[in-house]
Amino acid sequence: MLDAILTTIRSELSDLPDTAACTRVLMRLFMAVILGGIIGFEREHKGKAAGLRTHMLVALGSALFVLVPQQAGATSADLSRVIQGLVAGIGFLCAGSIVKGIDERGVHGLTTAAGLWLTAAIGMTAGMGREMTAIAGTVLAWVILSVLPAPIQSPEAKSSEAK
Numbered sequence: 001m002l003d004a005i006l007t008t009i010r011s012e013l014s015d016l017p018d019t020a021a022c023t024r025v026l027m028r029l030f031m032a033v034i035l036g037g038i039i040g041f042e043r044e045h046k047g048k049a050a051g052l053r054t055h056m057l058v059a060l061g062s063a064l065f066v067l068v069p070q071q072a073g074a075t076s077a078d079l080s081r082v083i084q085g086l087v088a089g090i091g092f093l094c095a096g097s098i099v100k101g102i103d104e105r106g107v108h109g110l111t112t113a114a115g116l117w118l119t120a121a122i123g124m125t126a127g128m129g130r131e132m133t134a135i136a137g138t139v140l141a142w143v144i145l146s147v148l149p150a151p152i153q154s155p156e157a158k159s160s161e162a163k
Contacts, residue, residue, distance in 0.1 A: 032063035032126040035138040062120040063127030090120040
């Protein structure tokens with residue numbers, strides 16, 4: 001009976017059959033977490049609602065959603081459907097971060113939503129084994145969020161917020 005239990009456990013843990021496969025999976029997952037963390041750290045540093053942990057989890061989840069079907073031998077068409085579902089699903093999460101005020105100038109959370117959406121794309125890219133593309137996307141995102149100045153509000157927008 002113990003032999004059957006150990007055989008079953010061994011079988012259940014066989015999705016990473018060798019050191020190369022284990023290294024590949026860990027590299028992709030860690031890369032997704034680190035890159036998501038870079039964007040999340042920048043957002044948390046600026047006091048935004050979706051910060052370090054949120055971005056890390058979005059990137060990790062996205063990486064897992066594409067990595068597991070790849071490991072299972074999914075075709076390109078199957079993987080395409082997974083990606084479509086991931087993009088649509090993250091859209092719901094992002095939509096929840098957008099708050100609309102009384103007028104159109106009172107919309108908040110668009111950059112947070114876009115950042116989460118991009119973080120999902122970066123995690124997905126890392127999960128698919130395109131680490132350099134994921135790094136390039138992260139660098140561009142960091143430049144956009146950290147280096148580019150926020151748009152200057154018009155005097156009319158400032159006066160309507162004061163009311």
